Amino acid sequence: MTAQVPAERRRRSRGGRGEQLMVPDADFRSYHDRPIIKPPVWKVPDVPAYLYLGGTAGVAASLAALADLTGRAGLRRSGRLVAAGGAVTSVAFLIHDLGRPERFLNMMRVIKPTSPLSVGSWILAPFGTATGAAAASEVTGLLPGAGRVAGLAGGVLGPAMTTYTAVLLADTAVPGWHEAYRELPFVFAGSALAAGGGSALVAGHGDGPPRRVAVAGAALELAATHRLETAIGMSAHAYRTGRAGRVLRAARAATVAGVAAALAGPVVDRVGRRSPRRRRLLDAAAGLLLNAGSAATRWGVFDAGMATAWDPAYTVVPQRERLAAREAGDGSAPGATVDR
């Protein structure tokens, strides 16, 4: 029996959430247009900030470790401080977002490979300890040997810090995140590199590796985000439209400007009259723009996911399509994505 769909249940408008543009011509049915999955209760800015700070800290720690090994004291110092600061603030945001902050330590009750947040906690905890110790040694000048060991440990954990958060988001039923599980780690990696490198630029230690890291990271961030907006099926729409779309466009603008500024420094140096003050200003602007771009990217990703959680179309339509494909006999398993 094919039911003729009453008007109320067929998509007409995004009642109440008018800000968000509707999915083009999605012919689907829902229950009073209510979300099928529960939108995350994670808050803004807590979670985007946590994502951004953790990534930045991770790259900063790695930069600091290599700086230590290659004898770049300034970069080591700024990296250690950014890493520790980022780790601590990111933990603070994480705890703040908990429904029962006083039970934060329950995170350490178990180790569960099936839970990215458990894995993440077990990355974050040693990372925070290591970078904290390194920074303490850096500031106080005490126990430099131990500081070096801690710094190196933080540097090794740093890359993991940049991408486990992508799994954290992707390992949900939120279509905009789950469908993007292949791309998100690269978006976050690029975004972290841009911000980590950028933070060294801001600190005035951007010459050499940090600038290269920042520019390469920004390129990765731009490229991977572009894939989010185009290659992940229906959810891509959420990355292009609404508030998420605007935030991501702003992120891209900031990142592009940041790259331009980062590249501009040496170029200006070469063609014009050297001016350390102008150079510093330019680098600082570049770093800030890259960091703003990185933070905005996280926010945009977060927001796009939220949009796909609120709108039942993002859940229903792809699932319907894959059911149809299965019925058409392509033999795909439940949940096999047909849109890519």
Added chain:
Amino acid sequence: MNSDCIVIQGSNMAEAHPVGFQWVMEAKRRGATVIHVDPRFTRTSAVADLHVPIRAGTDIALLGGLIRHVIETGTYFEDYMRSYTNAPMLVGEDFRDTEDLDGVFSGYDPETGSYDVLSWQYEGAEVEASAGFRDERTMVQEHEHAEIAGSGGAPFSGTPSRDDTLQHPRCVFQVLRRHYARYTPETVEQVCGIDQDTFHRLAEALTSNSGRERTAAFCYAVGWTHHTVGVQYIRAASILQSLLGNIGRPGGGILALRGHASIQGSTDIPTLFDLLPGYIPMPHAHQDQDLDTFIEFNAGNKGFWGHMDTYLVSLLKAWFGDAATADNDFCFDHLPRLTGNHSSFPTVMAQARGEVPGYFVIGENPAVGTANSKQQRLGLANLEWLVVRDLNMIETATFWKDGPEIETGELRTEDIGTEVFFLPAANHTEKDGTFTNTQRLLQWHHKAVEPPGDCRSDLWFYYELGKRLKARLADSTDPSDRPLQDLTWDYPVEIGPTGIAEPSAEAVLREINGTDADGDALSSYLEMKADGTTSGGCWIYTGVYADEVNQSARRRPGGEQDLLALEWGWAWPMNRRVLYNRASADPEGRPWSERKKLIWWDGERWTGPDVPDFPVNLSPDHRPEREDAGAESIAGDEPFVMQSDGRAWLYAPAGLLDGPMPAHYEPQESPVPNVLYPKHRANPAREEFARPENPYNPPGDHFPYVFTTFRVTEHHTAGGMSRWTPHLNELFPEMFLEVSPELAAERGLVNNDWAHVVTTRSAVEGRVVVTERAKPLRVADGSGGTRVIHQIGVPWHWGPNGLATGDAANELLSVALDPNVHIMETKAATCDIRPGRRPRGPDLVAFLADRRRAAGLEE
């Protein structure tokens, strides 16, 4: 559950009787067809096989159409109908039908708006009511005979003439056929708005599921009773079911779905002004009767009513104990006497006139729950004292400080002289007792928790009140205090953990059951005597304490018993589950069919899974002798033992005040004329009340729509129990109004926005629920054309107090009553509807005056 077809008409059974409805669903699982005839598409319609939308207030036209269909197509159950109904009886020559007299039956007096029912009798029989008291008939007296039908038909004596060939033009069958000849499918369509196709589907489902092998049931509740012709709705169903042979058989019947928990109990042991326990009429003051004349006057001399003397004497013994002796007529004179119609509405109007000093309101919330609730409040505001016992601070207890009239300025707190006493009551989980349900089943409930604070059970309250009154009057010599002095009032008490001395509810139940000369519990009312050696508080309940066991507390799981589950609770009378079950066997006593057998004659006695509703040893070929009385006076093949002639009545020669056969009348307020009887729009015998606060909407365009008030599962009645309960309030948090998309378009109503319904009485607001479930109907406009009728659903659970508050629907209604049982018409009235909120405060008064003026009611 045994039914092959269940027609739910006049009830929203799934919503208002969800627990009973499980058996409808079970029957459906077993293949039964479920049909819901209702103006609204409800949760009942949702699970029915067929929903028949009907214009509110027109069921007699539909049922009449079905009666005609059954007669004309010959689809009645012929053997059953001939033997078990009064089809062959001849109606007296004086009788004239509505078809002859333009819409009234013979005996109508336009002056008083009432009938003299004498001309409706059988030829050769006399209605008991007429013997000797012909000149003194009053409304109340008539009324007694309407209510006594609560446990059987009205009594009469004599032997009516009959024609078993059913050919005589005055035999009931032919009278009935002529009466319904005009109730064709076309008429049904024009009156009810039901297309002929649907009518035929309904008729087909009903007739093909009736007969020897199959049975169909009707279920109704207040969608039928709350009309100015309510009783006749049920009569119409009785006629149909009797023709189809669907009474006294498994899966048949007309099921009155009783409302409140134990509302059935409160008619058995009545809270009604005109009945004594067990449907014995309340004696009347204007007749200087003694016990014997009362009995002679009221008892039937055929059927079980023939033993009324034993019931009444036992009752008097239960009440007055040793003081009741044969010499003093067993204190018959202690019983109060009726002096008129003391039913609820006339009493409240007397309050408004300042004629009533005090009032107990116990377990009721009339300031919200009763039609024209403003009238109720005006009555309350004019008392000297008022006692309200309730679980919550209901509107009836607070009207003097925050009622709607205070808001509009029509009343001022300082002008209200009523002294209000609010006494908190214990609820059913906080006390022992019984519930008597729809199926006449008494079920015991044990106290689960102690009542909080000052809350006390009603039993405690009355016991204490009685004790105090008796103590105060102990030394009185005033003869009018004798009844209280003689009253037995000595129940054992149990001291609860909180120190409350609670009278034993089991002791009360045992007293109701009755005891013999030795003080042992009776096991059946057949053991009752008229000589004062037995006592019993309600004869139909005798047996509930048989063998000194509280039979109502039995809880053997259904799974361990057969379908009748005789060991779950106890059903009156005598734990019988299907009334008139003798009709499940043919005249010779054999089951009509194997599939539908219930009890049968095994050569010596009636036997079967149910308790036979027949003298167990009365053989099918028994023929009564002239001098037989009571049960023996009925023939062995007359199953309807509570009826004076042992037969189901297709035509009611007595007992009703508004006609021996149902005829279609429009409600008090209707947007269309009466197509069948243009001269009589509404029931000619209805009760109307001309009072300033009770104007009736005139016909015409000012009130173009029909509204009907209804219940939802999530709330209970006037809200006293549900509006204070968060878990229910979140489910239906606000007053709402159900309208069709068509009406919404016509009046500019938007889903979930506000709108208000307007009548000459008041305006009531609610959230709009626009739903395709609501369906406009097209009916005849009375002048040859047709018009569309929009029906608005108005739930009546809200009021100003509690957590989920809203306007009370009863502000909208007028008081116009069914003459037989004085019930108000809440199910069909006219109105207007407008978008937005209603005017507030004094503006409301002005607004309504405007509307009345526009409608031509006020200058």
Added chain:
Amino acid sequence: MGANSWYGPLADPSADAGYGADHPERVGFFTDTSVCIGCKACEVACKEWNALPADGVAEQGAGGDVLGMAGMGYDNTGGLGASTYRHVAFVEQRVPATRSAQTDLDMPSMDLPGAVTSGEDRGDATEVRWLMSSDVCKHCTHAACLDVCPTGSLIRTEHGTVLVQEDICNGCGYCIPACPYGVIDQRKGDGRAFKCTMCQDRLGAGLQPACATACPTESIQFGPLDELRARADERLASLQEQGVTEARLYGHDQDDGVGGDGAFFLLLDEPEVYGLPPDPVVTTRDLPSMWRHAAAAALTVAATVGAAFLGGRR
């Protein structure tokens, strides 16, 4: 841990979770919506038994007043939530008038009553139907909520059900978007996540869950899952036979994306009409691949940083 611990059919999730051979049978619900009358007794009984607060739509994030009509007809609680473990959905729809249930009346025409010859003609080929369905946590064979919970608050019980341990949950909120059915949620003002417990405390005492006990029409059937599955097959067959071809089972297939539900349904329309996902998949099915992608990306980071320094030695 067996071969299908993460995904695919799994006969005995309790055993998989480490309970011994003597653990009780796996129990669950078969909710037969074809006999649901929308009375919400289940919803209220659950709240009473579990002492849950009244909430209303606002609590569940859809906006609107607490204690206000939701504008959704007879549904004013909107959906499952942290204080609503059972939720009754009301689906009003206009369908072609050839309703199978009515064919047994054997009548010539199947029109909407009154549609043709009386009333306002809404087109004679359709009629209104009103579906009701009581939703609940599915107690998935592969429960994403349980998988992702970082504190171990969510556990598999000996009865094969999924339970939040309220004394451990720290309100991280991870389980909430992980659930493919949108069941579990965070309670405002409390911070922890809540959902149906399958009345763990009643099961322990040998009682049925409160909701099943309250259901008057046996729409909610509780019992050993294997028995329920067999009963559901029978019910489906008998409905199909009666011509109710739109009847279907949901969550009954152990080959589906969550390995079959511990609470499954008989529906009369497509799942999304009732607010259920048509093809849910436990998100952790893809977790290994997610970790691989994340590792690759992390290596990219490491490599990028390393290369930057290498380049710098020049």
